[in-house]
Amino acid sequence: MTKKNVVISILGVIKDNKGRGSKRWQTWRPNVSLVMQDDFKVDRLELLYDPEYFRMAGKVVADIQSVSPHTEVVLVEAPWADPWDFAEIYGWFDQYTRHYPVKTESENYFLNITTGTHVNQICMFLISEARLIPASLLQVSPDLDAENRAVGTLRIIDLDQAKYDALASRYQEQAQTGQDFLKSGIKTRNAAFNTLIAEIEQVAIASSDPILLEGPTGAGKTQLARRIYELKASRNDVMGKFVSVNCATLRGDGSMSALFGHSKGAYTGAQQSREGYLKNAHQGILFLDEIGELGLDEQAMLLHAIEEKRFYPVGSDKTVFSDFQLLAGTHQDLQQAVIKGTFREDLMARINIWSWKLPGLTERLEDFEPNLDFELQQHARQKNKQVRFNKTARAAYMRFATQPDSSWSSNFRDLTASVNRMVTLSEGGRINEENVNREISRLQQRWQPAKNQHDSSVELSDYLSEEQLTSIDQFDQLQLVNVIHICRQCRSMAEAGRRLFNVSRSEKVSSNDSHRLRNYLSRFGLTFKNITE
Template sequence: MKTVAISILGTTMDRRGKGDKRWDKWRPTVSMFQHDDLLIDRLELLFDNHSQGLANQVTEDIARVSPETEVVHHRVNFQDPWDFETVYGELLDFARGYPFKRSREQYLIHITTGTHVAQICLYLLTEAGYLPGRLLQTSPARSDSNLPGEYQIIDLDLSKYDQIASRFQKEHQEGTTYLKGGIETNNPAFNRMIEQLEKVSIRSSEPILITGPTGAGKSQLAQRVYELRRQRGKLEGRLVAVNCATLRGENAMSALFGHKKGAFTGATSDRPGLLMEANKGLLFLDEIGELGLDEQAMLLRAIEDKCFMPFGSDKEVSSDFQLIAGTNRDLAQLAREGGFRADLMARIDLWTYQLPSLKDRIEDLEPNIDYELEVFSGRSGYLVNFNKAARERYLAFSRSADATWSANFRDLNASITRMGTLADGGRITVEVVDEEVGRLKRKWNATSSTEQNAGELIEQVLGQGSADSIDYYDQLKLAALIEVCRHSSSMAEAGRKLFNVSRESKRSSNDSHRVKQLLAKYGIRFEEL
């Protein structure tokens, strides 16, 4: 395989010395060919229109020290050799037009000559793969050496450098461990997700969408992403977190985007708003699906343009924040129904990660129990743990069909907190576990019976599996609507039962129409019930 060097002619360093005295000086381009252990078959020499004479001289000198080397001249004219855009563009054009033959030739990119801008551009083009080779750095010999100079070949494939590669791998492992809260998790899908999220957290400032059921750990994960980015110098601002379900009407606009004094009744002073507070930092909007459409529109512009209009102001302000959004709702379905802006959905759906429920990653239960025990011990000031029999009984129940973990890690946290509080001498006994198991069974049975009754009723009307696509809150409302309609002789009677309070405040009420509209949303006709 032939070796080909690509080099920019050094208009200053390659011109050193007049006549034969030039051989007394170190010249970087010529020096490449004065090493017995560095054999170069061809040199692609780049220079501008004003350097033809020097190029000819260097070519002749190379022929004297390495007659087997072919030198090929290339005219590359930099309008301004210190303008990054111009230099990069010219070198990129050369790289794209050069007929690389990777199967037959290997390439060395000489980065010692040319302006600093040119050297940086050669490095970047090599790193990006436009120049498919390794870097060649030459330098004068030490003062106590008789050598014609020194050289170093640098391969930008860092995976070939064991020490560097292991260091990057260690940092990656530290990052993923941090995102998992130091918990050694065993679920393969969850681990793969966290490994990718670690890379995204370090390399990207684009929005991240975290989905998953309530209690799966969306807020904690957003907190860890922020802290990891701050550790790596990617953020300098603060973390601002808000649950969008708490924002309503004017309060939503004011809380998010700020307001000017006098913008509405009670606005006695200026308010910067959460987006401004998150400048240079991270904004976590939990339950983003609860935002109104007007707030969604303003948020989209704030994400894309980094500017927005505070409520009651006639001047825009800017805030450079990163967004993490959280939701337990199906935003795509909500967008199809008109409850969430499709353009905002598209903008925040670049990096989407769905957190599984505790039940779906039950193999991670035991390390999370240990983590919760450690947290409780730190908070209470004394060490708390199970005795052997108690631990085995709690684990057996936790993995059984009776354990639904409906609130996910919130259920687990509450359970460990209760047992830790009741543990005499810091030892959780079988008796404490049995009492806790009974408490959890009663709680989950009460919840599951309500869910089951509502789900069964809906599936009787809409078909098998239909309840799975409906939020639990909406299931309860729809089940109540179906039940009332089934026990009413007409839509008017059903309406009088359903709207018994609100209908009194209306001058004239059309109860039948309101019931018909609610049923039509799910494609149900009153006669079918």
């Protein structure tokens, strides 16, 4: 049995009313054109109309029946108070489709999106997409080159799910491109860091709220802030400049002037007015690194500027307008600074809407190799000279770099400086074993003061009772001393676990270093928190 074609359409109060008398048959009218197609038979047309246009609807029905007598036309009242009100229109369609007698075994359904407001058309698309009615979309169009211009053309819009999947994949590729951009194209292997970057990319695109980047010195906060700006600028989300300020360099009375500007004659020596960093960042991004170094007065003015987008330059009674997005960086624990009274609680609440802690290099040792390659590529671009390791030298450098005793105290700054030294001292475009050995010695000497600062002797009696100590073998005591020593050097249990189980973890499909360390410490009634605090 051949199925019937059923079309649900909206009366076009302008397009369906074109032409007068016999001239209307030389004019393209969407709903009349619909039933005049040679290759598409309309068995039933359900025409939605505003009761105000009942007479017009009747004329259109008469013309449809005159050119297509086999088409059954059903008029459906659609008393929309405002055809541009999405809530009203979608609510009406929702009720209409819920009570619609669908008979898929005998009827094919189509939704004509040629007429009606854009809101009508969107709602029809949503109905088809959600399968509230199992209908395809169709559209009729005029054909100005045809001999009979009243007929036009008809096109069924393909909503093949496979094509949707391809489109979704394209959007996924675009998102991945944004994440790779934030990582400077470095193919990181650390799952937690990749997740962190994905979240930052999503927020950076969707929001202009302040972002707080936490993490140790050299973890890449400034680099990431600049990449966020470049990502937003590439999408025309920001039109102004990227203004980067290290708040640790702002001292005394000059800090107010540097941030907020000053008027001419505001103080002795102020011979010219100055705009200040906040004004310079108008329509762009202001990155305040080490924001915890700002004084309380500067913090108060900054909070006002963020919330009101206005502030007073030093010595001026006129406000200045600046609309910028704030990115802030810190290596401090700002929550502790709030408790101590050195950082304003209200400013903390304002800048802590989105916050992420960037891990140090020792927390991402699996990413050391791709970052090493990135540094070599950077050098090649800047100096127009390609330098590589020989195989033995690279293996020796990687072993040293990823061993537990390598502190990388300045994180990626240490790595950048290390590569620059080896590249500079290399000959013939090759970093050899001698270059690597000299660099290892240099790093060990540089890190030694930092190690000594943390390497206070471990006394088990500080952690265990006398009764416990007498029940533990000397062998186990020596091992426990070393474990505690490593834990006290690390910022997290995960970092300590990676250093302690650096070989065995690589042999597992999935490793949980924190769990292994927790179980070991629990044998002695200890926790990571007990040790580190």
